[in-house]
Every structure is written in structure tokens, then in C-alpha cells.
Amino acid sequence: MAKELLKGNVAAAEAALRGGCDFFAGYPITPSTETLEYLSHRMPELGMKERFIQSENEIAAINMVMGAASAGARAMTASSGPGISLKAEGMSYAAHYSIPFVLLNVQRWGTGLGSLKSGQADYFRECKGGGHGDYHNIVYAPFNIQEMVDDMYEAWDVAEKYRVGVTMFSEAVLGQMMEAVEMPPFKKREKELDWGVDGTGTKGMKYPTGDGWDYVEFELEKYNRIIDEMQRWEFYNVEDADYIFTAVGLPARACLDVIAKLRARGEKVGMLRPKIIWPFPFLGFEELHRVNPHVKGFISVEMNDMGQMVDDVALAAKKAGFNVPVYCYPCGGGVPQVKAIIAKYQDILDGVLKEKY
Amino acid sequence: MTIIKKIPDKLGQHALCAGCGHGIVIRLIQEVLQELGQADNQIAVVGVGCICTATSALKVDRFQAAHGRACATAEGIKRVRPNVVVYTYQGDGDAYTIGIAESLNAAYRNENITMISINNTNFGMTGGQMSWTTLPGQKTETSVNGRDCELTGLPFHFPEMVANSQGFHVAYAARGTVNDVKSINQTKRMIRNAFEAQLNGEGFSVVEVLTACPTNWHMTPQQCQERISTSVESEYPVGEFKKRG
Ligand SMILES: Cc1ncc(C[n+]2csc(CCOP(=O)(O)OP(=O)(O)O)c2C)c(N)n1
Ligand code: SF4
16 A cells, blocks of 8 residues: 555554544644544544544543443543643543553643643653552553554554553654554454443453452452553663663654664664564563673653653663663753763763653 | 222332432332333332432332442443443432532533432532522521521523533423422333433433432421422422433
């Protein structure tokens, strides 16, 4: 099929439909709004007029999504910053009932109203829970629009396999920019769900009720399977690297340029790019240790103010057997500049930038 | 004449306080749905409140919604299962206080769902705090000197609001009580109307039911009956505010 030039938010929406998405509820918020706008006319075009709701707020949207998913739909909502905060309670409920759904977070920078700069400050929230209680969504962190399309296309198959929420960790620039992408064909769920509400009372929501150990075991079994089966990462020039950058999304693209520039100067640098950030690719670090145990340090490049993913990088490095410093360059809001990353790298070599762990 | 006591097929046991009005309403819902041939074609979206101690009384497809969000969840379900009877069952705190946005917006969009709300003029589940439906001067755990409407607003009238405000075009809005045989039968007719409206695709229907909360009112069931037929009903008139077209 021919490639089309599409905006990230639109490509994500179309890929969701191709992947079987047949319910959407959301409320406008920049920089995610194009997804809502696109689906508002695309779903009617596909005969799904009633399956699109511009909701009164984000709280209602996530609760609509939960209802729709429980009734058998492949349901999605999309938002950013404050809007996702409003969805936190609903996401916790969805986790409690093991409701599969997809959440697209097109991140902006900052706390409060934040700003429209691209951001990755929601790493903790998306990867560590966000709502109350113990739970996780599977969190995809694509670094170009094609990868986001492919991730979105797979999202409900994975969500339904484990009965878990899936979060697309997008960001303002990825949502707003355009790239040539190839859209996959429309597909439907392969076999009927064996749970859910259809009015007959024959299936039901099927999760252990109460607060006993059977619930805990149900949860652990599910999340442990996900941890075993869903770790994904990519290596770039790691075999002989002294320093390994770790980054996701747009900062990872900046790091690719950084690597090319530094390699041209004879500096041995590489990158480990997590493609899914929960579960975090601990196995990737173990493989890296087998391939190259001589790494001298890790540098986590992130679009936030204090560094968040760096905590997981440090834990994964330690668990893999690396006993080396872990540095962080949190660049604030906006995609980091290649020369700024190179300057930080130089600071590390010069002993000016101290390790975080 | 022999009187046969018929228990609806989908009715189970509950753990509500003695004299609580919730149980009667749950039974009425199941009687009506069975009579309409919809016993095996219903999804109950229940709010958070004392109904949580009675969900086992609803042996049907059920979704325990987040506090206040039942209407939103019900909308999501109904859009996917348009041929199933989808209704919310919520206390007044759930439906009108924390859930004011979701409830009004569902009514505003005239979603084809039914809302059954239980108005016992307080938050029963959490021990009897003030709700938006608490009567002026009523003593609750958070209005120990009686509700001060200057500071806390006036009693909230959802059925009247959605029936008569410009911009709303709901199918059916009514308020009943379950204080005696006559009012129980009247409320049952209201519930039937509400579900029939949904089955005909007429849009949003709501039946609010005034019920007793002997535990938090600190009254005997008889005293509760008396209170409902006097002060509660004089604030909240029983009747149909929006009749079916
Ligand atoms: C977000 C949230 N806030 C608060 C609560 C605590 N809570 C549970 S039930 C309830 C009030 C219920 O009152 P009402 O809806 O009137 O129902 P009733 O118990 O009187 O039947 C509250 C405040 C909660 N479960 N969730
Ligand atoms: S506390 Fe009140 S509303 Fe709750 S079960 Fe008891 S009587 Fe009913």
C-alpha cells in the first residue's frame, strides 16, 4: 500500500480504527485534539455515528470508555496533561475490573495547566500507576509516526490478551508533526470475548471479587506475564560503546543524531531505546551486558525537569550487573537540541555533570 | 381469591438496614423488567452508596460504576448495546452531588438510558452527611445545626430541572415514593413508563424515588413514613414532570 503523509494525531486515530477501535469518547485539549476531531467525522463515515461521543469532560470520557469496553467495544480516549489527570480515577477502576482499553496521551510539558511544549513529564504517572491502588497499563513509547501506527494497530490485541489498559505515550511534537506512513488494513477481534455485559447475565465482568488473596494472585499472575512477554527495546551502536544514551520518543531521535556526530569524532557512544516503558526493558539491559559489559556509563535524556525514567535506567543497569554511573539530562519542555545533548555529554567527560545514581 | 407471592427471577438477597427504602425500589425494577419481558436483557449500572450492600439483590449483568459516574458508564454501554435495557441505580449523593455533571449531561444529550435515583435526603453509606437534597434545616452529620441554605444552596430538584429547563428534551421525568401500597403501585407505573420510553427509543428517562433512611434519620420506620409524607413530600412533590409524548 502507498504511504500517506499524515499528522501524528490523525495517524494514531486512523490506525486505531484499522486495529478495530469502534468506540471513542473524549474532550478537546491541545495538543491531542486532532484525534478527537478526526474521529468525529471518520467514525460516522465508517457507520459508527453513535460510537463517537464528545463528552462533557475527561472524567465522563473514561467512564464511557469503561462502559463501552465492558459491553464489548474496542474503546479509546485521548487527552493530554490535566485531562489525563481527570481520568486517573477511571483508569484505576478499569484496572480493578481488568477492562482493556486504549489511552492516547499526547503529552505537554509541566504541572498545572503546563504549556504546549512537547513533554515527557508524565513518565511516572503513566508507568507507575497514576490512579489509586496497585496497577499498570502497558505503555508504548513510539519515536516516529509509523511506529505509533504499528503500536496502535496492535494495542487492542494486547489489551484484550491480558485484559489490561494500554497507554500510548505520545507527545506534542509527535502528535503535531507529519510523516509518511503506511496504514495497515482494517481488522477485527479474532474471537469473541468470554467476559462482559450483554444484558443476558451469562458472562459478567469475570474478575475475582472482594479483597482477598485470590484477587492479589489474579493481579500478580497477569502483571508477571506482561513483564515476561512485553519488554521491548532497540539497540543502536552499542557493541563497542563506552557511553549508552537511554531515551524514548523525540529525544531518542535527537540522540540518533548525537550518536552520528560523536561517532564521526571517534567517540564511542550508543543508545538503548525502550519501545515500551512499562514493562521497562530490564531484559534489554541484561542483553546489553552480554553484548558489551564494558559500558562506562548511562545517560538518560528526557523531556522533563527532574528526570524520571532515569530511576528505571539505574535499576535496570544495576540488575543487569553494570556497576557504573547513571547520568541524566532532563531538558525541560521541548525537544532537546543535538548540540545541547553533546554539551552535556562533554560535561560528563569533564566531570562537571555528576551522576544521579 | 388466592394471593400468590411472586418474587422476580432476578431478585436476590440484600444486606440493607431494616426499613430502608432501597430494597422496595430494587424489587419494583425487577418486577417491571420481568413484566416487560426484559429480565434477560438488562444491564444495571450501579452508583456508589448503600446500593453497594445490595448489589447481590440484582442477579443481572451489573457494572459497579465509580462514585457519580454511572450515567457516563451507562451511556458507553448503551451506545454499544442499543437493544439492551440499560439503567443506572444511584443514590441522591451519587446522582446529584458528585455526579451532577454526568447526570445532567446524560439528560442534556437525551441519552436513551433510564436513571433510577434514590433520594433519602442524605449520604446513607458514609453515615448521614448532607446531600444536595437535604431539606432546609435538616440535621445531618455535616449540618449538625440544620442545613443552612444561605451557605449550602437549596434542595436540588433533578426531575423538575431536566423536565422543564430550556435546552433539555428528555423523554420522561417523574418522582414517586414507596411509603404505602398506593404510592408503591404509582411508583411502579412510573418505572414502567421510564423503561418503556427507553424501549421505544424516546430518550432519557428518570424516576426519583423518595425513600426512608431510618438509620441515619435516627427514626423508626413508622416515623420515617410520617416524615416522608409530610416534610419530604412538601419539598419534593410526587408526580410526573415530563410525560411521555
Ligand atoms: C470519589 C469518591 N468520593 C467519596 C466516596 C465515599 N462515598 C461512598 S458512598 C458516598 C455517598 C453516597 O450517598 P448517596 O449517593 O446519597 O447514597 P446512599 O448511600 O444514601 O444510598 C460517599 C461520599 C467514594 N466512594 N468515592
Ligand atoms: S444507611 Fe440508610 S440508606 Fe443505607 S441501607 Fe441503611 S437505611 Fe438504607
